[in-house]
Amino acid sequence: MTGEAMVGRRGVFRGWGVVAGLFVVLMMSSGLGFYAQSPFLKALVEENGFSSGLTGAATGLFFLSSGITGYLTAGLINRIDVRWVICVGACLAAVALVLLGQVHSEWQMFAVNAFFGVAFALCGLVPATTVVARWFVKRRSVAFSITSTGLSAGGIVVTRYAATAIDSRGLAAVTPWLGLVWVAVTVPAALLLVRSSPQALGLLPDGDTVLPSAPGAASGPPEEPPGATFGEARATRFYRLLTVSYVFVMLAQVGALAHQNRLGSVRVSDAVGALAVSVTAGASVVGRLAGGVIVTRFPARWLITILMAVQGVALLMLAGAETRSAVLLASLVLGISVGNLLMLQPLILAETFGIRDYSRVYSFSQLVTTIGVGLGPMVVGFVDDASGYGLAYTLAGASSVVALFLFAFAGPPSRSSEPEASAPAVERPRVATPTASAT
Numbered sequence: 001m002t003g004e005a006m007v008g009r010r011g012v013f014r015g016w017g018v019v020a021g022l023f024v025v026l027m028m029s030s031g032l033g034f035y036a037q038s039p040f041l042k043a044l045v046e047e048n049g050f051s052s053g054l055t056g057a058a059t060g061l062f063f064l065s066s067g068i069t070g071y072l073t074a075g076l077i078n079r080i081d082v083r084w085v086i087c088v089g090a091c092l093a094a095v096a097l098v099l100l101g102q103v104h105s106e107w108q109m110f111a112v113n114a115f116f117g118v119a120f121a122l123c124g125l126v127p128a129t130t131v132v133a134r135w136f137v138k139r140r141s142v143a144f145s146i147t148s149t150g151l152s153a154g155g156i157v158v159t160r161y162a163a164t165a166i167d168s169r170g171l172a173a174v175t176p177w178l179g180l181v182w183v184a185v186t187v188p189a190a191l192l193l194v195r196s197s198p199q200a201l202g203l204l205p206d207g208d209t210v211l212p213s214a215p216g217a218a219s220g221p222p223e224e225p226p227g228a229t230f231g232e233a234r235a236t237r238f239y240r241l242l243t244v245s246y247v248f249v250m251l252a253q254v255g256a257l258a259h260q261n262r263l264g265s266v267r268v269s270d271a272v273g274a275l276a277v278s279v280t281a282g283a284s285v286v287g288r289l290a291g292g293v294i295v296t297r298f299p300a301r302w303l304i305t306i307l308m309a310v311q312g313v314a315l316l317m318l319a320g321a322e323t324r325s326a327v328l329l330a331s332l333v334l335g336i337s338v339g340n341l342l343m344l345q346p347l348i349l350a351e352t353f354g355i356r357d358y359s360r361v362y363s364f365s366q367l368v369t370t371i372g373v374g375l376g377p378m379v380v381g382f383v384d385d386a387s388g389y390g391l392a393y394t395l396a397g398a399s400s401v402v403a404l405f406l407f408a409f410a411g412p413p414s415r416s417s418e419p420e421a422s423a424p425a426v427e428r429p430r431v432a433t434p435t436a437s438a439t
Contacts, residue, residue, distance in 0.1 A: 021193025031158025056381025065117025067370025089122025145292020155281025227354015283335025
């Protein structure tokens with residue numbers, strides 16, 4: 001492309017508007033989907049008399065369903081405007097919330113959670129991170145951190161309100177209003193601010209504009225986006241061990257978060273249970289924004305390793321926490337790891353393998369990770385039924401340690417293709433030759 005065909009940045013880059021829209025989308029999906037599983041679980045146990053383990057299994061089905069749907073969504077958003085995918089997801093989520101409030105039997109609880117997981121995935125991390133990866137290269141880590149901070153904002157603001165309302169009025173009375181709020185906030189944000197890619201607006205990632213009529217502009221088919229194919233990525237040891245390590249880290253994390261509200265309620269009070277969720281979400285905001293800056297200066301692999309250890313410590317603290325201050329302190333430490341670990345998985349995959357096949361690379365890794373996400377609430381719940389939350393959270397901490405060792409054996413990030421130009425300072429990939437199974 002010639003110099004005349006490129007116009008530099010003018011004003012605020014449109015991509016930041018996309019980030020703002022996706023921040024709002026993730027705030028709602030997290031606040032009423034991800035973090036809200038904790039007050040939903042508590043309400044289903046207390047209002048319907050379901051066991052902690054069985055309700056945790058239904059919560060696990062929610063996440064399993066969302067992981068499978070997220071993988072299928074990866075192909076969908078390559079063909080359909082991502083805004084419509086998000087809007088459909090928000091509308092389906094509203095229906096799921098209404099149905100959740102009408103659950104009176106165990107089979108209904110499982111069926112509604114499976115449906116809810118489908119809706120959650122359509123307006124969750126797979127579409128959001130795919131769009132951000134398309135819009136940014138040089139400042140991708142910062143864009144990822146800002147967008148995913150919407151997850152924490154949802155936990156601080158939306159989940160806190162939802163938990164308080166459910167405690168005072170009951171699940172059936174509150175969920176229709178929560179569904180209405182989800183649609184009313186998400187749909188305008190998606191339609192007005194989000195766009196599938198910079199190319200749809202005649203832009204390039206990071207803010208340069210292509211002038212179609214510019215003299216000397218290259219003709220012919222568009223260039224292939226930079227990066228590795230899904231087969232090349234999947235063939236590397238780094239991809240495989242990163243994915244497996246995240247099975248264990250998310251088993252621990254989601255299992256702990258799903259029961260966090262009830263743990264605080266059982267050991268101290270309902271108010272402390274709801275506050276603990278908000279403290280974790282608040283700490284994750286600070287941790288995620290700091291992590292987005294740190295990862296531009298230090299290898300993401302180092303940060304992931306440290307945060308897996310921090311999560312393990314936090315879960316062991318929760319295992320023994322019996323007072324208000326102990327529960328809130330442990331929740332604060334947990335929040336530092338929660339925000340960053342969730343953000344760093346898509347970020348390190350985008351930086352290592354590029355955007356060429358990113359939606360498949362990330363969504364498949366997330367699909368496998370969903371095994372841990374789905375098992376976490378169930379394992380913590382059944383162990384709680386048998387022995388209490390002390391042993392349950394100790395096992396969750398041990399799962400974080402297993403994740404740490406697996407990730408340590410993954411080695412430096414590596415892929416088959418050359419690194420994207422001007423990519424942030426995530427650890428520079430080494431060239432790797434895929435195994436025969438990738439061809």
